[in-house]
Amino acid sequence: MNAPAQRSRFGYPLLSWYFMRVSGVLMLVLVLGHLGVMHYLHAPSQTDSAFVAARWSQLFWLTFDWMLLLVALLHGLAGVQAVLNDYLHRARARRAVAAVIGLVALLFFGLGSSAILSFDPQRLQSGQGPLSAQAWLVPALDLLLAVLATLTYLAVLAVLVVFAARRRRGLPVGPWSFAGQWAWALHRLTGLAIVAFLLVHILDILLLPLAPDLYNRTIASYASPYLIPMEIALVGAILYHAFNGVRLMLIEFGSRSLKLRQAGLFFGVLATTAILLLPSIVVLLRAAG
Numbered sequence: 001m002n003a004p005a006q007r008s009r010f011g012y013p014l015l016s017w018y019f020m021r022v023s024g025v026l027m028l029v030l031v032l033g034h035l036g037v038m039h040y041l042h043a044p045s046q047t048d049s050a051f052v053a054a055r056w057s058q059l060f061w062l063t064f065d066w067m068l069l070l071v072a073l074l075h076g077l078a079g080v081q082a083v084l085n086d087y088l089h090r091a092r093a094r095r096a097v098a099a100v101i102g103l104v105a106l107l108f109f110g111l112g113s114s115a116i117l118s119f120d121p122q123r124l125q126s127g128q129g130p131l132s133a134q135a136w137l138v139p140a141l142d143l144l145l146a147v148l149a150t151l152t153y154l155a156v157l158a159v160l161v162v163f164a165a166r167r168r169r170g171l172p173v174g175p176w177s178f179a180g181q182w183a184w185a186l187h188r189l190t191g192l193a194i195v196a197f198l199l200v201h202i203l204d205i206l207l208l209p210l211a212p213d214l215y216n217r218t219i220a221s222y223a224s225p226y227l228i229p230m231e232i233a234l235v236g237a238i239l240y241h242a243f244n245g246v247r248l249m250l251i252e253f254g255s256r257s258l259k260l261r262q263a264g265l266f267f268g269v270l271a272t273t274a275i276l277l278l279p280s281i282v283v284l285l286r287a288a289g
């Protein structure tokens, strides 16, 4: 995203620039808290309907998930709008995209809220729901996850190929300086990837009130060997995006000496991401094996 001055030059409200930072700080608690439960204390394949019934019986977790839903959708989709605005220069095109994004936000917020508000612990325990006969929903959601996984692997491959090609040509620094453009491109790529996952995730969670037995079958596929690298990449993407978001805010609002340490901070972000990723890989592989 550009600096605030450039944003307002293109008519992009300065308010959105601040919103991304304030919601980013909220996301630190909400998404990292959620990830801590789903990827560190438990493995994704263990989060079946009985697990959710126990969690959502507590008002704290119901409220926590509802806030996560609201803030993640607003932050993520405002981010998508900001990315698209960098490529769309006509006011009419920007307005059209903003309208579509607004509708997507409303639709997914409605779907996600309905899963939370219609929570019925007995139905989750019994496993049956009004859509339990629609067995095709399982392969449909599995296919969506497989498409996400394939896109993730292609994106990782593309980043590695670009990186290797620049190194081979002796261009580690230059138009793509490590601390600047690589950090920015990775922040953008990870932000967009997390949004894509979030939308599929909300559809998956919707099975909880509609067909808990089918939900349990989709959750079981998280242990499949094709999806495990995607789950590792997702945790890595969230950790990187979160810490790099903090790095950005430190540079923007921090002292002059922090601004001069951009490159060091970037390597700090990469190292912290790698170190914190390790325990989640152990949890995932243990649950799969």
Ligand code: HEM
Pocket (backbone or CB within 6 Å): 001, 002, 020, 021, 023, 024, 025, 027, 028, 031, 032, 072, 073, 075, 076, 077, 078, 079, 080, 082, 083, 187, 188, 190, 191, 192, 194, 195, 198, 238, 241, 242, 243, 245, 246, 248, 249
């Ligand atoms: C975990 C804590 C998070 C923090 C601290 C954070 C922080 C930030 C910040 C500061 C920006 C603005 C970057 C800029 O102006 O260049 C941003 C952009 C963005 N974030 Fe987050 N974020 C977090 C979580 C998320 C999540 C969960 C999603 C997806 C649902 C997401 C999606 C995006 C997108 C798509 C952008 C736009 C990227 C761009 O303009 O290049 N973020 N984030």
Ligand code: HEM
Pocket (backbone or CB within 6 Å): 031, 034, 038, 039, 043, 044, 045, 047, 051, 052, 055, 056, 061, 065, 066, 068, 069, 070, 072, 111, 112, 113, 115, 116, 194, 197, 198, 201, 202, 205, 206, 231, 234, 238
């Ligand atoms: C593979 C990683 C993940 C797993 C296994 C997972 C698992 C779950 C589970 C079991 C629930 C049901 C409620 C609960 O027990 O808290 C849930 C809800 C939710 N998760 Fe995740 N989660 C993952 C990643 C994420 C990420 C990255 C985000 C945000 C970007 C996210 C956002 C949400 C939201 C908003 C809800 C409430 C959904 C709704 O009301 O429809 N989750 N998640």
